[in-house]
Amino acid sequence: MNIALWIAGGLLALVALAGGLTKTFVPQQRLAAQHGGEWTANAGVGFVKGLGVLEILAAAGLILPAVTGIAPVLVPITAAGWILLMIGALITHLRHEGVSTLMLLHVGYLALAAFIVWGRFGPESFTA
Template sequence: MNIAYWIVSGLLALFSLYSGAVKVLHDRERLRPMMAWVDRMPLAAVKALGTIEILGALGLILPPLTGIAPWLALAAAIGFVLLQCGAIAVHLTGEDRRIALNVGLVATAAVTGRLATTWL
């Protein structure tokens, strides 16, 4: 189970680090082609979501790696499930109704959360 956790959480963390960094580092004009919903939110909220994704990715990796507060990995996985559920709601209320990636990320985060309970 430990190897499975590192594979699944590592993939989720890499995706979230990339996605979060893009949101934090780019302006609205560079984000618009990738994310149609950025025009419906304040730029500060987009940057905050990116920061949350980066911190969540670190929360998936660092606590189990260091052995310090490993329950934070479970909290990060639950946070990702909630974040992606919110993302699905945002996509469905706007003109961009593509949610397949978000549904996949919900499933990945749920599996990560289940695997994180093996050492608690």
């Protein structure tokens, strides 16, 4: 179970890092032209870049506390925050595109985060 939780955390951290770097460093016009990024056309630049920074911090929060042993309880807390972020992403994509296959990806990320929250607060807690 511990290995599965590490894999889930690593995968989610990679997704968060990729999304965060994209939102932070890719110009908004290019983001808006990509499939799934249409919503950025109507969003403020600061908002999109702020989300990007938040995702980069989430990537760090899913891995670094456990690796360093400094406040490892932040791992499931970060995963819980990711759940909220994915709920927002689902709502945003639903409003802009209707039901799409991209939403299935967000549901998958949400499920991974829920697994981490359950596992790290429960049977494989870092504090146990």
